[in-house]
Amino acid sequence: xxxxxxxxxxxxAYAIESEAAxxxxxxxSQMHTSNNHEVGDLFSKLAEIEAKHAAxxxxxxxxxxxxxxxxxxxxxxxxxPEVIPxxxxxxxxxxxxxxxxxxxxxxxxxDFYEHHAANIPEGDxxxxxTEFAAEEAEHVRMVQAWLSRLDSSNDxxxxxxxxxxxx
Amino acid sequence: xxxxxxxxxxxxxxKSELKPVWxxxxxxxSVLMAITKAMADVGRRPExxxxxxxxxxxxxVPAYTNCYGFHGVHGRALPLATGLKLSRPDLLVIAAxxxxxxxxxxxxxxxxxxxxNVDLTYIVMDNQVYGMTKGQPSPTTPPEWxxxxxxxxxxxxxxxPLVIALAAGANFVARSFSGxxxxxxxxxxxxxxxxxxxLLEILSPCVTFRPEExxxxxxxxxxxxxxxxxRARAARxxxxxxxxxxGILFRGDRAPYQPSVNLEVVSSVDFETxxxx
Numbered sequence: 024x025x026x027x028x029x030x031x032x033x034x035x036a037y038a039i040e041s042e043a044a045x046x047x048x049x050x051x052s053q054m055h056t057s058n059n060h061e062v063g064d065l066f067s068k069l070a071e072i073e074a075k076h077a078a079x080x081x082x083x084x085x086x087x088x089x090x091x092x093x094x095x096x097x098x099x100x101x102x103x104p105e106v107i108p109x110x111x112x113x114x115x116x117x118x119x120x121x122x123x124x125x126x127x128x129x130x131x132x133x134d135f136y137e138h139h140a141a142n143i144p145e146g147d148x149x150x151x152x153t154e155f156a157a158e159e160a161e162h163v164r165m166v167q168a169w170l171s172r173l174d175s176s177n178d179x180x181x182x183x184x185x186x187x188x189x190x
Numbered sequence: 191x192x193x194x195x196x197x198x199x200x201x202x203x204x205k206s207e208l209k210p211v212w213x214x215x216x217x218x219x220s221v222l223m224a225i226t227k228a229m230a231d232v233g234r235r236p237e238x239x240x241x242x243x244x245x246x247x248x249x250x251v252p253a254y255t256n257c258y259g260f261h262g263v264h265g266r267a268l269p270l271a272t273g274l275k276l277s278r279p280d281l282l283v284i285a286a287x288x289x290x291x292x293x294x295x296x297x298x299x300x301x302x303x304x305x306x307n308v309d310l311t312y313i314v315m316d317n318q319v320y321g322m323t324k325g326q327p328s329p330t331t332p333p334e335w336x337x338x339x340x341x342x343x344x345x346x347x348x349x350x351p352l353v354i355a356l357a358a359g360a361n362f363v364a365r366s367f368s369g370x371x372x373x374x375x376x377x378x379x380x381x382x383x384x385x386x387x388x389l390l391e392i393l394s395p396c397v398t399f400r401p402e403e404x405x406x407x408x409x410x411x412x413x414x415x416x417x418x419x420x421r422a423r424a425a426r427x428x429x430x431x432x433x434x435x436x437g438i439l440f441r442g443d444r445a446p447y448q449p450s451v452n453l454e455v456v457s458s459v460d461f462e463t464x465x466x467x
Contacts, residue, residue: 049223053214093231093372101370101407110369110395110404114214 024097025142030089032139032148035103036155037086038096039132040077043105044070050112057114059181062121069125073105076158084151104131105159118177119170126166133159201226204236206256215404217368217394218248221315224371225286226255228378232282239282242271244291247322248315248394251286265296268303268312275310279448282382283310290320290328293349297329300351304358307386309446313378314351314389315368317396317403325399337399351391352428356421356440361386363424363440367410368394373436380438386446393434406434413437 026032047070054063081087098104107124136156143149204226212218229239239257243249245264252259258281262270271285292300292314303312318335320326327340329349336343355363362384366374374392381388393410395403413431417438418424424440 049219050214052209053212053219056209056211057214059214093376096372101367102372108369108407109220110215110217110397110407112214113397116214 024099026139026148026152027143029148029151031091031095032152032155033080033084033086034089034091035096035135036084037077037080037089039103039105039135040073040080041087042103043128043132044073044077046106046109047073050107050109053112054114054116059114059116061118062116065118065121072162098135100131104135105129115180115183117180119173120180122166122170122173126163126170129159129162129166133163135159199230199233199235201230204229204239204255204257206254208253210250210254212247212250213396213398215395215397216247217317217392217396218251218315220368220371221248221313221374221392221394222251222254224368224374224378225251225284225313227371227375228382229255229257231375231379232382234282238280239284240271240274240278242274242283242285243267244287244296245322246288246291246320247396248286248288248317249291265291265294265299267291268296268299271310271312272303272306272308275308276449279309284313284382285310286313287315288321288328289314289316289318289330289349289351290326293329293351297349301354301358304355304360304387304389306447307359307361307444309385309387309448311378311381311388311390313381314391315394316351316391317394317400318348319396319399321396321399335400350429351389352439353425355389356425356428359387359444360389360440361442361444361446362388362438363391363428364389364438365391365393365428366436367406367434368392369407370410370436377438384441386442386444393436409434410436413439417441419443 047066051063051066051070054066105128107128111124133156136152136159140149140152140156143152236257241252241255241257242260243252244262244267252261260270267285267287271283275283316330318328318330320328325337325339327344332348333345334343352363362381364377364381366377377390381390393406395406397404411434413435419441428439
């Protein structure tokens with residue numbers, strides 16, 4: 024699918040950010056429920072960042088007012104690119120594992136915009152898609168910086184104090 | 191009764207304040223999201239919906255919605271849902287649970303719910319294991335699944351819920367994957383809107399006892415053929431497919447069973463007196 028109009032691009036952009044914010048919020052809740060508060064706090068922070076990004080899109084471009092039918096979103100994957108799939112987390116995950124997942128999500132979002140920017144003819148729409156790609160690239164660098172600051176104490180999965188029956 | 195909301199409801203409007211206690215990574219999180227999204231799309235208000243379940247991880251769903259809910263005994267989601275729908279046909283009734291609850295102890299009820307074809311939707315989160323009780327094989331567990339509880343596997347032929355539902359008379363049969371919440375939500379909407387008994391089988395990985403089920407994300411694929419209203423053709427297809435076909439597989443035209451009822455209204459006070467010494 025090629026994005027050919029501003030409304031479709033904005034709808035996709037808003038969905039990317041708002042769905043990512045909602046997913047991080049959900050994952051944070053899961054982690055806190057599982058007593059993995061360190062990763063829960065991390066996901067909460069990421070949820071705030073994504074929600075802020077969605078709000079900016081809405082403020083600057085009116086993106087929240089543009090919606091498509093569920094079947095008109097075209098991601099090329101099962102979910103929007105910036106969400107971490109529910110199945111890709113676990114309750115013992117370390118901060119490094121969580122940030123590695125977040126990094127992959129940011130890269131998918133950047134790649135989504137870059138792919139569309141490359142397929143849009145020169146003009147305002149392409150400029151906007153390129154701008155969104157640059158913002159996601161900035162997020163990629165931010166998460167990379169967080170990862171580089173982690174010390175080895177953040178690498179270990181937590182010990183499971185209530186292991187399931189060995190299989 | 192009006193079914194349209196004055197202002198559009200969102201998925202959040204159907205979520206309760208309770209936080210799910212499923213293992214992070216569990217497919218049921220995604221199914222819950224799809225259910226609440228589908229409820230918003232259907233547009234019935236929370237007080238017009240009842241979610242009924244039995245026992246098991248996925249049977250906790252009623253507590254996580256703010257609709258009417260009944261967390262019943264093991265395997266009895268469908269008789270509860272059937273009774274409710276017959277006495278309160280105005281309600282949108284959804285039964286939810288897992289493969290152990292629905293196909294083992296609840297197997298008999300499953301057959302007859304399909305046969306009766308009461309207008310309700312049954313969502314089965316199939317993870318092919320009893321997760322809540324720590325990993326026993328369920329009716330849909332593959333025969334070769336090797337674990338400490340069943341060394342060498344059960345060697346038993348798995349239950350095939352979709353074929354059995356078709357043979358028993360279900361009016362709508364579909365399969366989806368929890369990792370595809372948008373399509374799952376859409377299929378729940380379709381199941382709700384189709385009259386009669388609708389079965390939606392959702393492949394929902396148990397990452398704790400069946401971590402290999404994470405690979406389902408790579409195995410599922412949309413059904414290569416369009417849905418059919420030919421029951422025999424649908425049964426042949428699902429009997430011979432790889433178990434990872436997703437989509438609406440059968441949409442029938444049986445009239446739902448809904449006898450006219452003229453219930454005598456009994457107050458709760460009168461009812462309680464029946465149980466007093």
